[in-house]
Amino acid sequence: MLSFILLALLAHASPIQCKHPHPKINIIILAGQSNMAGRGGVFNDTITETLTWDGIVPPECQPNPSILRLTANLTWVEAHEPLHADIDYNKTNGVGPGMPFASTVLNKDPNFGVIGLVPCAIGGTNISQWQKGEFLYEQLVKRSQFAMQSGVYRAMLWYQGESDTENQQDAELYKDNLKRFFNDLRFDLKTPKLPIIQVALASGPGTYIEEVREAQLKTDMPYVKCVDGKGLPLGPDGLHLTTPAQVTLGRMLAHAFLGY
DSSP: OOOHHHHHHHTTSSSOOOOSSSSEEEEEEEEHHHHHHHOOOOOOOOTTTTTHHHHHOGGGSSTTTTTHHHHHSSSSOOOOOOTTHHHTSSSSSBOHHHHHHHHHHHHTTTTTOOEEEEEEETTTTTGGGGGGGGGHHHHHHHHHHHHHTTTEEEEEEEEEOGGGGOOHHHHHHHOOOOHHHHHHHHHHHOOTTTTEEEEOOOOOSOHHHHHHHHHHHHHHOOTTTEEOOTOOOOOOTTSSSSSSHHHHHHHHHHHHHTTT
């Protein structure tokens, strides 16, 4: 009789509520500087003399219930452009590669599951600012570890290096600094095989672009892939990718990711 009563109670019990609405989010970390944060569609308004985003969102960047983003205050919300608006908040943000990356992954693999983008990119930053102990590094680790409570790390997308093209010493030390950053991050996230997909520079304000590009193309680390951004269309400033270029880059990164 007791067994019958217990079964009856279980049959009418309320479903167990999960702590997170999406307990197995596929976490994708977005880090680097302005071209990762996204400047697609950002232009100089000659009337107000300020940088303004044109607000154009391509089909590949439209919101999708299966694509989330982690906000600055560590809350999961449905992702929408600009992804880095509350992260790279001192700059004018536009379209970046994160949304087209996620859309391409879901189009290629409809069973992939929910994607959680973790924006961490800050414009104008040098690789030395991403070293362990520095503010940007510690914020990246903090946000990534919080995200991990809701799912599993799947990859980090990394696009940085333009700021290191202006100084010869920075360019010469770039490869060692980059490898140290990747190693430290994997160690602190306790994910030694974390896939990292980096972008070889499409542009740079300095004269040492090729030196930095060579370091990126020849990183030679396990589970690190490099997507070459050279030749992607640039905006009027000659530095930032256009919106169509960001969409193309997002697809390239997705194809590299799905190749793992």
